[in-house]
Amino acid sequence: MPKRVLIVDDALFMRNTLRDIFSSAGFTVAGEADDGVQAVNLFRELKPDLVTMDIVMPYKSGIDATREIVQLDPSAVVVMCSALGQESLVMEAIEAGATDFIVKPFRGEDVLAVVKKVLGE
Amino acid sequence: MPSTSHKYLTLFVAEASEHLATLQSELVRLEQEPPAAPLWDAIFRRMHSVKGSAATLGFTRIVDIAHAAENLIARLKGKEGKIERAEVDLLFAATDALVKEIVKLDKKEEDESTITLVDRLAKAAQALPDPALSARPVPPPPVMPTADPSLPRLDVSVVLSKTCAAPGARALIVQRKLKAMGTLLEMEPTPAQLMQQKGGARIAALLATLTATDEVREALVALPEVEQVEVRIAPAARPVEEGRPLPPPPVPIVSPPQASMRGQATPPLVRGLTPPPVDADELRPEPTVRVRAEALDQLLDQAADVMHGIARLREAAKRLPEHVAARLDGDIDRLRRTARELHGRVMSARLTPFSSLTERLPRAVRDLAHRLEKTIELDVQGADVELDRTVIEALGDPLSHLVRNAADHGLEDPQTRERAGKPPRGKLTLTARRERDKVIVEVQDDGRGMDAAALRRKAVKSAAMTQEAADALSDDAAYELAFLPGVSTRDDATEVSGRGVGLDAVQRKVESLGGKASIRSVPGKGTTFVLELPLSVSMANLLLVQVGGELYGVPLHRVLLTTEYDLSARGGEGFDARSLVVMGELVRAYGLAKLFGLPSLAPPGPRPFVVMEVDGLRFAVSVDRLVGQEEAVLKPLFPPLDRVRGLSGITVLGNGRPLLVLDPRGLAELCGIHETSKPAPAAKGAA
Numbered sequence: 001m002p003k004r005v006l007i008v009d010d011a012l013f014m015r016n017t018l019r020d021i022f023s024s025a026g027f028t029v030a031g032e033a034d035d036g037v038q039a040v041n042l043f044r045e046l047k048p049d050l051v052t053m054d055i056v057m058p059y060k061s062g063i064d065a066t067r068e069i070v071q072l073d074p075s076a077v078v079v080m081c082s083a084l085g086q087e088s089l090v091m092e093a094i095e096a097g098a099t100d101f102i103v104k105p106f107r108g109e110d111v112l113a114v115v116k117k118v119l120g121e
Numbered sequence: 122m123p124s125t126s127h128k129y130l131t132l133f134v135a136e137a138s139e140h141l142a143t144l145q146s147e148l149v150r151l152e153q154e155p156p157a158a159p160l161w162d163a164i165f166r167r168m169h170s171v172k173g174s175a176a177t178l179g180f181t182r183i184v185d186i187a188h189a190a191e192n193l194i195a196r197l198k199g200k201e202g203k204i205e206r207a208e209v210d211l212l213f214a215a216t217d218a219l220v221k222e223i224v225k226l227d228k229k230e231e232d233e234s235t236i237t238l239v240d241r242l243a244k245a246a247q248a249l250p251d252p253a254l255s256a257r258p259v260p261p262p263p264v265m266p267t268a269d270p271s272l273p274r275l276d277v278s279v280v281l282s283k284t285c286a287a288p289g290a291r292a293l294i295v296q297r298k299l300k301a302m303g304t305l306l307e308m309e310p311t312p313a314q315l316m317q318q319k320g321g322a323r324i325a326a327l328l329a330t331l332t333a334t335d336e337v338r339e340a341l342v343a344l345p346e347v348e349q350v351e352v353r354i355a356p357a358a359r360p361v362e363e364g365r366p367l368p369p370p371p372v373p374i375v376s377p378p379q380a381s382m383r384g385q386a387t388p389p390l391v392r393g394l395t396p397p398p399v400d401a402d403e404l405r406p407e408p409t410v411r412v413r414a415e416a417l418d419q420l421l422d423q424a425a426d427v428m429h430g431i432a433r434l435r436e437a438a439k440r441l442p443e444h445v446a447a448r449l450d451g452d453i454d455r456l457r458r459t460a461r462e463l464h465g466r467v468m469s470a471r472l473t474p475f476s477s478l479t480e481r482l483p484r485a486v487r488d489l490a491h492r493l494e495k496t497i498e499l500d501v502q503g504a505d506v507e508l509d510r511t512v513i514e515a516l517g518d519p520l521s522h523l524v525r526n527a528a529d530h531g532l533e534d535p536q537t538r539e540r541a542g543k544p545p546r547g548k549l550t551l552t553a554r555r556e557r558d559k560v561i562v563e564v565q566d567d568g569r570g571m572d573a574a575a576l577r578r579k580a581v582k583s584a585a586m587t588q589e590a591a592d593a594l595s596d597d598a599a600y601e602l603a604f605l606p607g608v609s610t611r612d613d614a615t616e617v618s619g620r621g622v623g624l625d626a627v628q629r630k631v632e633s634l635g636g637k638a639s640i641r642s643v644p645g646k647g648t649t650f651v652l653e654l655p656l657s658v659s660m661a662n663l664l665l666v667q668v669g670g671e672l673y674g675v676p677l678h679r680v681l682l683t684t685e686y687d688l689s690a691r692g693g694e695g696f697d698a699r700s701l702v703v704m705g706e707l708v709r710a711y712g713l714a715k716l717f718g719l720p721s722l723a724p725p726g727p728r729p730f731v732v733m734e735v736d737g738l739r740f741a742v743s744v745d746r747l748v749g750q751e752e753a754v755l756k757p758l759f760p761p762l763d764r765v766r767g768l769s770g771i772t773v774l775g776n777g778r779p780l781l782v783l784d785p786r787g788l789a790e791l792c793g794i795h796e797t798s799k800p801a802p803a804a805k806g807a808a
Contacts (some may be wrong), residue, residue: 103286105176
């Protein structure tokens with residue numbers, strides 16, 4: 001069974017890039033959300049194996065969305081996608097329950113290395 | 122660089138450009154209102170989004186600028202008191218630089234100005250307190266972790282990968298993992314100490330746990346960016362408090378279990394993104410997809426093709442025997458209705474909000490005001506009124522022209538305004554509103570108003586009309602003279618809007634869209650330019666005429682009537698301009714072939730004439746043949762045809778042949794009607 005991933009980012013550019021990375025590595029992209037509210041709703045609906053979560057987004061930040069997702073499912077695997085210079089936000093996200101993080105700019109193999117590790121593969 | 126990224130380069134450019142355009146208006150708002158947290162958050166988010174995507178593509182200059190700007194924005198948000206003009210200027214400079222970078226993405230060499238700009242942004246940010254530090258929750262009072270003294274102590278050493286971009290966050294994950302396996306007694310350096318450091322850090326920890334050393338090692342090795350792990354049983358004799366030297370004062374390592382996980386105060390930047398009292402679900406816009414504008418153009422072309430195809434079918438069906446044709450007719454009619462509907466839907470998908478035109482204006486007006494040393498408040502109303510993309514695109518220049526004109530000539534400087542008993546800040550209002558199948562766009566200023574007498578003088582001086590004709594004009598009619606080429610309300614050309622201000626160009630553009638431009642003005646109170654625009658330009662009823670073997674279309678809404686006349690009977694061939702009697706009135710007549718320098722293929726004798734009306738002026742042009750009428754989908758002219766006076770668009774006929782569409786106003790100018798005619802332009806709209 002390929003692992004199912006939910007991609008959350010407000011930039012279509014980033015979503016497309018991540019989608020390509022995951023698809024080429026044999027993941028199934030179960031859904032995409034462009035803000036925190038949609039992320040929580042889609043998580044509830046899709047129950048993905050993995051969520052990649054942008055931090056700064058409209059309506060609801062990635063940190064709040066992560067907190068809600070982890071409350072819904074304490075075993076949820078949420079990997080934050082942060083940009084350089086956001087370390088304090090990433091740390092906050094980790095405290096909110098994020099499993100791990102990747103820092104933009106990233107290469108496909110960086111993303112997959114982190115993701116495979118957190119999924120225990 | 123993953124090759125996948127370049128696939129989305131256009132997408133990046135589109136998204137980033139959109140963000141930067143909106144950013145400009147938001148920056149202008151910073152100066153106009155006491156900025157609230159949501160405005161700061163929006164500004165931050167845009168800058169941040171550009172940075173994130175650019176980083177993925179490896180555009181370091183964009184990342185550098187956006188990053189520096191983002192830092193400044195974060196600090197400005199936390200700043201108390203007024204935001205300085207210089208600070209906003211810097212953010213504008215950053216936005217401009219980003220726009221420039223995005224426009225010429227392929228250049229590789231380092232730009233000197235980028236370095237200076239990044240430096241200036243950084244300096245400005247350094248001058249302000251860092252909200253990330255000041256706003257971070259005060260750590261709880263140090264609680265020295267305690268553990269059952271009988272538990273084995275493990276010395277743990279973890280080396281983080283050199284490429285680790287956020288060692289503080291990575292250390293936090295290591296810390297969480299350790300805490301999950303026992304009681305963490307010491308950890309050095311702490312995650313907070315590792316923040317903003319480069320990778321390659323070595324972390325030493327003391328863990329009280331029953332977990333086996335191998336198990337602890339495996340758990341840590343499984344973490345990303347962890348390179349080296351050593352786990353040893355610590356010498357049992359060593360008391361916890363004395364062990365290896367710890368940095369004084371003792372740093373809290375284990376906080377009460379839940380406090381750090383949940384309910385911790387969020388730094389303001391992120392908290393502000395989540396307005397608590399509103400249900401965020403309600404704020405979400407309808408789901409939309411992004412479609413390339415070009416794709417919609419193609420769709421429109423194809424919908425038009427279908428309509429033309431059906432028109433041809435209808436023609437062909439006419440030649441069939443009647444009993445067959447009757448059966449086909451109904452089907453064709455249904456098909457035609459569906460095709461029309463399809464065309465209409467594509468048209469409405471192409472509708473673009475007025476805001477796409479106005480979002481750049483606040484910035485432009487701000488810069489203008491600073492340059493002119495005026496204070497100007499810009500108010501945009503009806504930003505969500507929608508127009509066809511073609512209209513929006515064509516309207517950009519005329520609109521910014523009118524705004525520049527109003528800022529430069531319409532609005533007075535603060536001193537003059539105060540002397541006139543007005544508030545020193547001039548007001549510029551842009552309004553768009555829908556009226557039936559039209560959209561009315563108004564550019565209104567509360568400035569000095571137009572000078573009717575000066576306009577009359579200028580019109581006479583530029584030989585646009587005689588003194589008598591000018592004197593006969595009402596003031597309201599005289600304001601419209603500003604649309605004549607070469608008539609300006611001021612003598613001094615300025616850097617901002619130049620001499621003559623090209624209002625004639627504005628009018629020509631609006632009319633080429635099938636719209637109308639008019640002026641209302643009250644001396645001392647201000648001027649309003651009113652643009653009446655069609656919702657869409659693409660469907661037009663055309664009168665097809667033939668000249669020199671070619672077909673041309675004349676927009677029917679400009680055609681008064683057609684008639685036939687034999688001018689040769691009244692004085693030989695080769696006329697340039699003669700007169701016809703139309704509805705009891707003498708109307709100047711011109712040869713269309715002659716105007717365009719085409720051969721006329723019509724035999725001598727009676728010829729058809731098309732009588733047109735522009736601005737209340739009537740004139741007739743002769744053609745070789747009147748061919749018929751057709752509803753057609755108009756497309757804008759492409760270079761160099763767009764520079765031919767007298768043409769306004771192009772369309773494709775049912776038989777697949779292109780058809781040039783004539784521009785009656787351009788024709789009137791070609792005929793030199795404004796110079797030779799006496800009648801005054803009709804007054805439109807009362808002030």
